[in-house]
Amino acid sequence: MSLSEEMIQEAQPYLIANEKHPFVQGIIKGQLTPAQLQYYDRQDIAFEYNEVAVITALVNASTSTEQALLFQKRLTLQLSMLKDWLKREPADGPHDWESLKQAPIQPINQLYRQHMVATIPTHSVLQILPSFAAGEWMYIELGKFMETQTRVETEPFRSFLTLSNQDFLGPRGYIQQFFDIIDHEAQTASTQEQQRAKATFLKSCLLEWYFWDAAYKQITWENWQTMALKGQAGLGL
Numbered sequence: 143m144s145l146s147e148e149m150i151q152e153a154q155p156y157l158i159a160n161e162k163h164p165f166v167q168g169i170i171k172g173q174l175t176p177a178q179l180q181y182y183d184r185q186d187i188a189f190e191y192n193e194v195a196v197i198t199a200l201v202n203a204s205t206s207t208e209q210a211l212l213f214q215k216r217l218t219l220q221l222s223m224l225k226d227w228l229k230r231e232p233a234d235g236p237h238d239w240e241s242l243k244q245a246p247i248q249p250i251n252q253l254y255r256q257h258m259v260a261t262i263p264t265h266s267v268l269q270i271l272p273s274f275a276a277g278e279w280m281y282i283e284l285g286k287f288m289e290t291q292t293r294v295e296t297e298p299f300r301s302f303l304t305l306s307n308q309d310f311l312g313p314r315g316y317i318q319q320f321f322d323i324i325d326h327e328a329q330t331a332s333t334q335e336q337q338r339a340k341a342t343f344l345k346s347c348l349l350e351w352y353f354w355d356a357a358y359k360q361i362t363w364e365n366w367q368t369m370a371l372k373g374q375a376g377l378g379l
């Protein structure tokens with residue numbers, strides 16, 4: 143079994159847990175509050191800007207021109223998706239570049255972002271790519287899961303986790319090419335390096351679950367602070 147096949151196999155319990163999370167179930171049933179949706183929206187745009195740094199690092203660490211060009215193409219797609227996202231004005235306030243840059247990065251988002259950028263100093267595609275590819279894989283698999291569900295057809299729920307961009311799918315889609323690169327890089331890596339790459343992939347899958355959870359519970363530094371200073375037990379984390 144290839145390293146990417148091992149990653150996918152061991153990530154199955156995380157995928158099921160993500161499918162069952164009340165935030166994902168809330169998208170299916172159209173049962174999320176505007177505050178929960180707004181929290182997700184703000185945190186996820188900031189998360190995706192952080193991915194720009196990770197994809198840029200992949201361009202730098204590439205071991206072939208083909209890799210560099212693939213990551214560069216994915217980087218362009220990331221920036222154009224973010225441009226479209228910023229143009230959408232939610233009913234409860236604008237999210238322009240300025241206000242976005244000032245939006246605080248909340249605890250779980252910070253943890254996940256740092257988990258990803260911590261791989262950058264390795265300068266190794268095998269170590270950096272799984273941190274990023276896991277989230278992409280999770281959203282693609284959740285998109286497939288959504289297609290099996292009878293879901294609410296009104297916005298903003300309808301477009302959530304919808305597989306609209308075909309560039310991600312199929313044998314020449316981004317995710318398969320990323321897995322092929324992981325397997326190619328694994329051929330010249332030690333067992334320890336391979337295990338480390340897999341652990342990074344699985345940790346990203348776990349943090350995907352916590353990202354939904356943070357939005358569902360609207361976990362902020364402020365409510366963490368309140369709980370801590372009141373001497374109460376933590377906020378269900």
Ligand SMILES: Cc1ncc(CO)c(N)n1
Nearest residue numbers: 186189190277278281353
């Ligand atoms: C938290 C998170 N993970 C993955 C994706 C997919 O790009 C996303 N938008 N947000």
